[in-house]
Amino acid sequence: MSSVAEAEVAGGAYLPRHQPAGRADAVPLPAAEPAPAPAPARWRRPRRRPSDQPGDGGSGAAPHPSVAARALVALSVGLVGFLVAAQLGSTHRGTEHLALESESDLTRIFSSLNEESAALRDEISQLRLELAALQSSAERDQLARDAAERQLADLQILAGVVPARGPGVAVHIADPKGSFEFQLLLDLVQELRDAGAEAIAVNGRRVGGTTAFSHGRDGVTVDGQAVTQPYEVLAIGDPSTLEVGLKIPGGAVDTLDALDGTKVSVERRSDVRVPALDHPPTFKAAHPLE
C-alpha cells in the first residue's frame, strides 16, 4: 500500500520533467509511446494465440501444456495476492511506515511521543502516590478494625455475654449449716475482682456487669436464681495472684473459714471455663453520650 503510494508520488514527481502535463493521472497516456518501449513490446511480441501452441508451457513433459501453463499463471497470480496481503499485514503491524516519513515529520512524531511518554510517566507516579495513600489508609483501617475487634472481645468478656476460658482458680465452699450469706459472696467476688479476675461464675452462673446478689427463701440468689451449697466460684485470671488475694490474712477465705461449719478450699486451675450470661443485659434508659 505505502509502496504503491510512494510510486505514485514518485512517478508524479519524476515524469513532469519531460512531460508538461502536471497531473499524475494524465502521465501514462503520452508516456506510453516514447519512453519505455520494451515493456509493452514484450507483451505484444508472442504469437497471436499462445494456447494453440503445444510447446508453450514451461513444463514440456505435461500432456496438456495449456493446463499446466494456466495453472502456473494461476499460481503466479495467487502468489501476488498472497504477497500483497502478507505485506499489508506486516506494514500494518510494524513501524515500517516511519521509514517513509520526512525528517521534520519524524522530529514532530518523536517529540510528540516524548511528550506522551512524559505524560504517561507522570501518570504512573501519580497513580503510585495514590496507591501508596490508599494502601496506608487501608492499613490504618485494618489497624483500627483490629483494635476495635480486640476491644469488642474484651468488652464482651467484661459484660459476660460470651463464654470465656483461661487459667484461674476454683473456690469451693461447703456450707452444711447454712451460715453462708450473699454479702459474703459479694465480698468474695469483690476480692477476686480486686485481685484481677477477668471473668467470674458462681455455680455455673456468670457474674456480669449487671449481676446482682441477694438472698432468697433457700439462701443466696444470683440474678434472682437460687444457688445452693456447696458453692463453687470460678474465676479467670492469674492463678497465683488470685490465690494470694483470697488468702490475705483477714481476707475472704479467713472470713469464710471463721463461719460456723463452713469449709473453704482454693484450687489453681490451668483451664477454667465460665459460661455466658443466661440473659445478656439490655439497656433501655442509658445511651452512650455522643
Add this chain to the structure above:
Amino acid sequence: MLALFSLLAGAALALVLRPSVSPDQSRYLAMAVVAAIDSSFGGLRAHLEQTFSDRLFVLAFVSNAAVAVLLVWIGDQLSADLATAVAVVFGVRIFQNVAAVRRHVFGG
C-alpha cells in the same frame, strides 16, 4: 476468471496464515509486490490485447520480482536508495499498463 479466483485465494491464504515478515525483509517484499502487481496488470493488458502468453507472463512475473529484489539488495549493499528507483520504474509501468487496460475497456 481463474486468475481472479486464485488472486482472492492467495489473499485469503495470507490472511489466514498471517505470515510474519520481519521489517528487514519487508523492504524487499514490498518491491517484489510492486513488481508482481506490475506483471499482473501487464498480463491483464496483454490478455485484453489478445497477445497473452502464459510462458512470458510467468517468466516476466518471476524475473521482474527477482530483479526488483536484487536491485533493492544491491542498493542496500551500496547504500544507494535503489528501492525508490525500482518503485518509480514499476510505478510508471503500472500507470501505463492500467492506462492501456482502461483504453481497452472504455475505448478510446
